[in-house]
Amino acid sequence: MKKLKRSARLVEMTQYLLARPHTLISLTAFADRYQSAKSSISEDLAIIKEVFADEGIGDLSTHAGAAGGVRFVPQCRKDVALQQIKSIISELQQPDRLLPGGYLYMTDLLGQPGMMQEVGRMFASAFADRNIDVIMTVETKGIPLAHATAAFLNLPVVIVRRDHKVTEGSAVSINYVSGSTKRIQTMSLARRALKEESRVLIIDDFMKAGGTIQGMVDLLHEFRAVVAGVGVFVESGEIEHEERLLQDYVSLARLTEVDLKSRHITIQPGNFFDLSESI
Amino acid sequence: MKKLKRSARLVEMTQYLLARPHTLISLTAFADRYQSAKSSISEDLAIIKEVFADEGIGDLSTHAGAAGGVRFVPQCRKDVALQQIKSIISELQQPDRLLPGGYLYMTDLLGQPGMMQEVGRMFASAFADRNIDVIMTVETKGIPLAHATAAFLNLPVVIVRRDHKVTEGSAVSINYVSGSTKRIQTMSLARRALKEESRVLIIDDFMKAGGTIQGMVDLLHEFRAVVAGVGVFVESGEIEHEERLLQDYVSLARLTEVDLKSRHITIQPGNFFDLSESI
Structure with a gap:
């Protein structure tokens, strides 16, 4: 995938996560996918997490450690x-x-x-x-x-x-x-x-x-x-x-x-x- | 809905459009929803349209005029x-x-x-x-x-x-x-x-x-x-x-x-x- 600007990356990550509920995605996989530093990916995920929480779409739960990553858990308010x-x-x-x-x-x-x-x-x-x-x-x-x-x-x-x-x-x-x-x-x-x-x-x-x-x-x-x-x-x-x-x-x-x-x-x-x- | 920064608005608009395929959404509705100028909304939609096209997710087709707006048409590559x-x-x-x-x-x-x-x-x-x-x-x-x-x-x-x-x-x-x-x-x-x-x-x-x-x-x-x-x-x-x-x-x-x-x-x-x- 071509390198994206942050704005495009946010759109792409949002659709990627929504299409994969209850699936653990490692930060490394995201960093590779978007050719971006893990620190940038983490910032993006924080933005997405806040919107998903505010809108009652679900939780982005983060799991630390070597096998860690992020998981989208759909919820309803x-x-x-x-x-x-x-x-x-x-x-x-x-x-x-x-x-x-x-x-x-x-x-x-x-x-x-x-x-x-x-x-x-x-x-x-x-x-x-x-x-x-x-x-x-x-x-x-x-x-x-x-x-x-x-x-x-x-x-x-x-x-x-x-x-x-x-x-x-x-x-x-x-x-x-x-x-x-x-x-x-x-x-x-x-x-x-x-x-x-x-x-x-x-x-x-x-x-x-x-x-x-x-x-x-x-x-x-x-x-x-x-x-x-x-x-x-x-x-x-x-x-x-x-x-x-x-x-x-x-x-x-x-x-x-x-x-x-x-x-x-x-x-x-x-x-x-x-x-x-x-x- | 509270006023969002552009980054959060892109996440929100992406999930909103994905959840409403083949539905015409007016620019006015988006502008009201996000308390933003239509020009900003149009720029956001252009970013989303490009990512959706590149990823083969679908087309954001825009319809001009008073009854105009944007419609997400899912496609596959x-x-x-x-x-x-x-x-x-x-x-x-x-x-x-x-x-x-x-x-x-x-x-x-x-x-x-x-x-x-x-x-x-x-x-x-x-x-x-x-x-x-x-x-x-x-x-x-x-x-x-x-x-x-x-x-x-x-x-x-x-x-x-x-x-x-x-x-x-x-x-x-x-x-x-x-x-x-x-x-x-x-x-x-x-x-x-x-x-x-x-x-x-x-x-x-x-x-x-x-x-x-x-x-x-x-x-x-x-x-x-x-x-x-x-x-x-x-x-x-x-x-x-x-x-x-x-x-x-x-x-x-x-x-x-x-x-x-x-x-x-x-x-x-x-x-x-x-x-x-x-x-």
Whole structure:
């Protein structure tokens, strides 16, 4: 790469770091890349760090020593995230989203890349310190959420299938009981999709009793893998707490009331916003 | 936002533009945001434009006049893209990817967000000028590709389902014949997913005879929508050109030979790299 002026170097370093979240980059690599002294690189990083912190984009954490360097950890400011989730909630509360059976149409929102990036950033903030190897979801609606989160955490995604496809090779299948409908269903995961003892973050779009997520947890046991966290976009608060199969999860929104007669839907921010720690 | 020094403003503007591809931002908006003169903003944009061009990140196109401003159009450099696709191909050619029936296991690659971003950037380059309203794919493996492309084009994604789900509301279903297996299958799309006369980019992971994509094209006719482009990650070159249902598409890789006995897989760069125009 040609030698750049400081102003151009700042632009280049900013895009380089944003494209490589959760990746340790040594000062030497930057100094070589830009043919600049490490002291200049350090000054540049200090400027970028301050802007990223002020804007709530994330933290540039520096690691000293021979193996040291800098790592961009995407974060979100809780006040900004709360504004974003309130805007999502006001969309979700539109009466025409109510479907027969009390289901909520939200597929369109899961198709908006800008909104997925906001939500992925929230999940990536919530689970930044959990030492995760891989993100898991079940087809179909959880996939955009899992991938958006994965991009910010720099982690691979594995997708659990509802049926076993020939293009997946040999697979492990389990039966599970959907907690709310009590129906027996099947899910399967390709044998080669997951290494033993992987630490897995489960992401899904909606949780009622938690049967589907419990199914994924059971599937993980078959792979001798470990649940490192569970994140759901919307949880249903219509279920008693004791009835829930799963207690430890992060939700971004909570559906508290659906009145089928008046078509009134009430949604509140999820437990992500209850946590007292700053993010 | 507090008033920033030029160095900090360059960092902030860079991240702001990268997060908003294909979005027109007026100089006035930038001047207000940074409490700076438009002349300073213009100088900053010139610096960013040059770095983005040199690095092959994309183009900052400026639009003059009262409604004018700047728009970040993500692109990829063809030499860089060719390196990336060659690295993907060498992964795909591993003999242990061969599955019974001559299928190729590639689910793991579709789960790597870094690789999806490379591929999404290529599709976004290829279709930047097609005046697209929405990206369509069919579940499951095309979803990460569609979303990665959508993020660079700032467009929504709609997902065609293999079966009709209650959480989608009323839907339009069609039967189609998978070109290679000749089996009749069903696909459906929620009625509210697509506006009439939308211009649609179809993205999928694999195309053999093209039956699945032809099914999506037929489904679009039901919505009186228009095909604005077709992009496939890997096309199978094992099929005669005349047998292919679809002639106009962009492929990133082409599977030219699978020898089941020797487990030898041959893959070449797709027709995206044949195009003579610079991208």
